[in-house]
Amino acid sequence: EDQVTQSPEALRLQEGESSSLNCSYTVSGLRGLFWYRQDPGKGPEFLFTLYSAGEEKEKERLKATLTKKESFLHITAPKPEDSATYLCALGTSGSRLTFGEGTQLTVNP
Amino acid sequence: ETGVTQTPRHLVMGMTNKKSLKCEQHLGHNAMYWYKQSAKKPLELMFVYSLEERVENNSVPSRFSPECPNSSHLFLHLHTLQPEDSALYLCASSQGQGVNSPLHFGNGTRLTVT
Numbered sequence A: 001e002d003q004v005t006q007s008p009e010a011l012r013l014q015e016g017e018s019s020s021l022n023c024s025y026t027v028s029g030l031r032g033l034f035w036y037r038q039d040p041g042k043g044p045e046f047l048f049t050l051y052s053a054g055e056e057k058e059k060e061r062l063k064a065t066l067t068k069k070e071s072f073l074h075i076t077a078p079k080p081e082d083s084a085t086y087l088c089a090l091g092t093s094g095s096r097l098t099f100g101e102g103t104q105l106t107v108n109p
Numbered sequence B: 001e002t003g004v005t006q007t008p009r010h011l012v013m014g015m016t017n018k019k020s021l022k023c024e025q026h027l028g029h030n031a032m033y034w035y036k037q038s039a040k041k042p043l044e045l046m047f048v049y050s051l052e053e054r055v056e057n058n059s060v061p062s063r064f065s066p067e068c069p070n071s072s073h074l075f076l077h078l079h080t081l082q083p084e085d086s087a088l089y090l091c092a093s094s095q096g097q098g099v100n101s102p103l104h105f106g107n108g109t110r111l112t113v114t
Helices: none
Strands: A003-007 A010-014 A019-026 A032-038 A045-050 A056-059 A062-066 A070-075 A084-091 A097-099 A103-108 B004-007 B010-013 B018-025 B031-037 B044-050 B053-057 B064-070 B073-079 B087-094 B109-113
Touching: A003 A084, A003 A097, A010 A019, A019 A032, A019 A084, A032 A070, A045 A056, A045 A062, A070 A084, B004 B087, B010 B018, B018 B031, B018 B087, B031 B073, B044 B064, B044 B073, B053 B064
Parallel strands: A010 A103, B010 B109
Antiparallel strands: A003 A019, A019 A070, A032 A045, A032 A084, A056 A062, A062 A070, A084 A097, A084 A103, B004 B018, B018 B073, B031 B044, B031 B087, B044 B053, B064 B073, B087 B109
């Protein structure tokens, strides 16, 4: 059975304090790993898709990396506006995505 | 209007009521989805429509009934719900299916069943 586990459940950072969020997974056939950002009261917003181990993608202060067992979302010098819940999801077959429970990130000024 | 729009944003209903959630996408996509998001639980896929045909029904109770009259509109008809059905219901769309087609979500309908 495909599984995805995100850690930590919640993370508090000071503005400018870099850190990483983890997404560990087990899957029979990974076709892609997705990262989404969700603000309170809103739907998830697509950030990245990673397709194979070793791949990296960047967007502003965010960088996503992928290995055969996990993905990291690195946040460099975060700002308060980066506060959100970050979700990762496995793409396996067809339209099915298996989502993790998310990491709630709070960046204090 | 751009993106994916869901109405209403909030809904309170009794267990004997019948109500409908509406979703409209302005992205020209051909696949639409209903997801359920409960507190402290991962998003759960409920239904998938591709080219207006239902292609996936993820063991959802019959008190939830989807309808996709065209590629831009998706409804979720609700009847005789239970309190445990209280959750955020998210609609999403994509161009095609699969990993090359990221989902675009609406902002959801917050449903409370009393």
